[in-house]
Amino acid sequence: MALFPHPAAPRGKGPHRAVPVLEEIRLKTIAEFKIGYSQFLDPDGKPVGELPEFARDPEQLLRMYRLMTETRVFDTKAINLQRTGKLGTYASSLGHEAAHVGVGAAMREEDCFAPMYREYGAQFWRGVKMSEVLLYWGGDERGNDFSGPAHDFAWCVPIATQCLHAAGAALAFKLRGEPRCAVSVIGDGGTSEGNFYEALNLAAVRKLPAVFVVVNNKWAISVPLSIQTAAETLAQKAVAAGMPGVQVDGNDVIAVRDAMETALARARAGGGPTLVEAVTYRLSDHTTADDASRYRDPAEVEAARGNEPLIRLRKYLGTIGAWDEDQEQALLSQCAEKVEAAVKEYVETPVQPSGAMFDYMYATLPQAMKEQRETAIRYGADGGDH
Ligand SMILES: Cc1ncc(C[n+]2csc(CCOP(=O)(O)OP(=O)(O)O)c2C)c(N)n1
Numbered sequence: 001m002a003l004f005p006h007p008a009a010p011r012g013k014g015p016h017r018a019v020p021v022l023e024e025i026r027l028k029t030i031a032e033f034k035i036g037y038s039q040f041l042d043p044d045g046k047p048v049g050e051l052p053e054f055a056r057d058p059e060q061l062l063r064m065y066r067l068m069t070e071t072r073v074f075d076t077k078a079i080n081l082q083r084t085g086k087l088g089t090y091a092s093s094l095g096h097e098a099a100h101v102g103v104g105a106a107m108r109e110e111d112c113f114a115p116m117y118r119e120y121g122a123q124f125w126r127g128v129k130m131s132e133v134l135l136y137w138g139g140d141e142r143g144n145d146f147s148g149p150a151h152d153f154a155w156c157v158p159i160a161t162q163c164l165h166a167a168g169a170a171l172a173f174k175l176r177g178e179p180r181c182a183v184s185v186i187g188d189g190g191t192s193e194g195n196f197y198e199a200l201n202l203a204a205v206r207k208l209p210a211v212f213v214v215v216n217n218k219w220a221i222s223v224p225l226s227i228q229t230a231a232e233t234l235a236q237k238a239v240a241a242g243m244p245g246v247q248v249d250g251n252d253v254i255a256v257r258d259a260m261e262t263a264l265a266r267a268r269a270g271g272g273p274t275l276v277e278a279v280t281y282r283l284s285d286h287t288t289a290d291d292a293s294r295y296r297d298p299a300e301v302e303a304a305r306g307n308e309p310l311i312r313l314r315k316y317l318g319t320i321g322a323w324d325e326d327q328e329q330a331l332l333s334q335c336a337e338k339v340e341a342a343v344k345e346y347v348e349t350p351v352q353p354s355g356a357m358f359d360y361m362y363a364t365l366p367q368a369m370k371e372q373r374e375t376a377i378r379y380g381a382d383g384g385d386h
């Protein structure tokens, strides 16, 4: 039997029976949804409308621009370190700087961040040290023990689980009556995971103080967005959970920060969670273990390069007389110095003892692992360099 029989449809059986399509059925509309899109600076750095209040203060914009540049200089160095054998693997944030810094800039220190694995811009804003990022990707657990926001979650490679961690933290904040919010970041690919939907559902039904950021960089390793989902936007995935979803230009740091500030204010006031989709582009390989030239059209990457986030903010700052070429050169050399100092700190950190890989998972180590730990210590390369 057809699920929605059309009153006028023939009732015949067999392969030639007319199959009603949904549009033919007399249904009344019981709910309607719209997804909004926000952008303040176009790719040429021209304002497309009135800027939000924080963006009328050049100091605020400069602070974000400096950190976006710093993150990029760090990124280039980290890739070189991996290429020369000083890091195990590294996930580049090239092109994501506005999405990440915009998230960090909107959060308060006491909020809790649940990242995936490439949100350095947000983490640097929150006080994570560059040397800690290097330690992590160099295989040293101590990189996860942030000297800055110790209450933030560690990097999270199991895709989408960080959304559940954020929902859990938000539930704790709500139960304790603390005016704090939890923010998680996930990629476009991650939104196909069950854990993502489960976290959204819980957060919405319990009205939790959480913001779910989707950084849509158009690729999930070699899987393009076009075969990841049939949905027109990723923001609309919020609708099924019963929370607002908004899409922003993820290469426009003003748009990202503005949407995040609105979502966080709503969450803090008890209004519940929001999903913010930041549309950007992954300009680099997925990680240093990947070679995107095997599956991506170079013309697509080239086109995206012209749309990257630093250009437009630099142009805008130049237009309002807040930035010039001398300042740019001075900033680049300051960033290089800062990154070199972080690299020095990293390479000079004594390697952790070989047994450390067993030390942080169990309260009481199972017997089999005790034996492995002893073997690791006996044959380990303690005292070697990175
Ligand atoms: C549960 C789980 N499944 C698969 C993987 C392997 N994996 C690592 S990154 C990735 C793609 C993620 O793409 P996306 O969510 O778009 O984030 P992006 O890396 O593009 O920022 C996959 C499938 C994993 N880490 N965890």
Ligand SMILES: [Mg+2]
Pocket: 187, 188, 189, 215, 216, 217, 218, 219, 220, 221
């Ligand atoms: Mg992606």
